[in-house]
Amino acid sequence: MKIFIGEYICGGGLRTLSPSEIQPSLLREGRAMLSALIEDVSQFAEVTTVVDSAAFDETSSPLHGHLSALHPHRINQYPCVSIDSEADLIRQWERVARSCDFSLVIAPETDATLLRIASSFRDNDIEVVAPSNQFIKAASDKRQTAKHFHESSVPHPFTTWLRDTPNDTVKHLATEREPEPNHQSRSYLIKPYDGCGSQGIQCFDAYPDALNDLDRDQVLQEKVVGQNVSVAVISNDQQTHVLPAVSQRLKTGTFEYLGGEGPLGKVLQVRARDLAMKALDAMPKGRRGFVGLDLILGDAQEDDYVIEINPRVTTSYVGLRKIIKGNLAASLFDLEFGSTICREQEPLVCWNADGSLALPSNADRTS
Numbered sequence: 001m002k003i004f005i006g007e008y009i010c011g012g013g014l015r016t017l018s019p020s021e022i023q024p025s026l027l028r029e030g031r032a033m034l035s036a037l038i039e040d041v042s043q044f045a046e047v048t049t050v051v052d053s054a055a056f057d058e059t060s061s062p063l064h065g066h067l068s069a070l071h072p073h074r075i076n077q078y079p080c081v082s083i084d085s086e087a088d089l090i091r092q093w094e095r096v097a098r099s100c101d102f103s104l105v106i107a108p109e110t111d112a113t114l115l116r117i118a119s120s121f122r123d124n125d126i127e128v129v130a131p132s133n134q135f136i137k138a139a140s141d142k143r144q145t146a147k148h149f150h151e152s153s154v155p156h157p158f159t160t161w162l163r164d165t166p167n168d169t170v171k172h173l174a175t176e177r178e179p180e181p182n183h184q185s186r187s188y189l190i191k192p193y194d195g196c197g198s199q200g201i202q203c204f205d206a207y208p209d210a211l212n213d214l215d216r217d218q219v220l221q222e223k224v225v226g227q228n229v230s231v232a233v234i235s236n237d238q239q240t241h242v243l244p245a246v247s248q249r250l251k252t253g254t255f256e257y258l259g260g261e262g263p264l265g266k267v268l269q270v271r272a273r274d275l276a277m278k279a280l281d282a283m284p285k286g287r288r289g290f291v292g293l294d295l296i297l298g299d300a301q302e303d304d305y306v307i308e309i310n311p312r313v314t315t316s317y318v319g320l321r322k323i324i325k326g327n328l329a330a331s332l333f334d335l336e337f338g339s340t341i342c343r344e345q346e347p348l349v350c351w352n353a354d355g356s357l358a359l360p361s362n363a364d365r366t367s
Helices: 024-041 072-076 087-096 112-125 133-140 140-153 207-213 268-279 317-323 328-332
Strands: 004-009 047-049 081-082 102-106 188-192 202-204 218-222 229-233 240-242 247-252 258-262 288-297 305-310 347-354
Touching: 004 024, 004 087, 024 047, 024 102, 024 317, 024 328, 047 087, 072 102, 087 112, 102 112, 112 133, 133 305, 140 207, 140 218, 140 305, 188 207, 188 240, 207 218, 218 229, 229 268, 229 328, 240 268, 268 288, 268 305, 317 328, 317 347
Parallel strands: 004 047, 004 102, 047 081
Antiparallel strands: 188 202, 188 218, 229 240, 229 247, 229 288, 247 258, 258 347, 288 305
């Protein structure tokens, strides 16, 4: 079996962005995910990937000085195809993927990048292990996600956005609801409606201030308080398997992903699993492969919320592969599909965004 793995930032996407548009965290996480997936997939299949030398050459990278020299030796020992910066990126990926049995794509939701790649692959009869185009489209747009959640009563922070109107000088909210009166003094976030990670997030101390700054390509969302949690699922045509829920470490103020720790305790595992399945059931049909969900778990179950859905492999993969027994990537291709068993010798694993392991905190895992 031959499998193509494409990670957007490492595989040419870096060249489509200016240095000011590139967050060091995105490149660190992209390299970590690509390295981990190649290492795991190579245990049961032949791997081919595409690489941009700028993503691994510390001196030529536009992020020189912000990166550590992690993982390039792991990448270079597998078949790699170099990117032509002058040619269309998706066409180059397709030429490589066409000779493979399956393709695994990691790309940002921003500007419908992930959707465009998945759609183009499928239009050219390239087998992509990913959710349906309809699922990707809904999960990539925070406005559509909020609509699906509201219609199915999935716990989700108050979210609104501006409706397109002939008079652009007047702001009309797309949702008729407003925050509860006692919530309007809480903190609020403005996010790009198709943002990836922590890109473009702004925080405001009050609802009126946030509303005043809201633009048409953004959503306004109430900031809820609780434990930042990630839970992922792997799905095929017959079943969906929920992976262990883990906590997320985010940088205060910027919400930049710093890493994770897990698994959570049994009570929180159940709450996270039930909330994740309710959210997935509210989305369009066609979940397949790896899907990640960001949650906030409060002091009580009634304070739990789904924040967003990521229709692709997320950075939590680099930690989850250390938590469970067996080969996590094999589950994506129906080679190991069943109950997840955590490694007994490593009941708690802590990792950084670049894939390196860290010392665990003293977080309570029992509740």
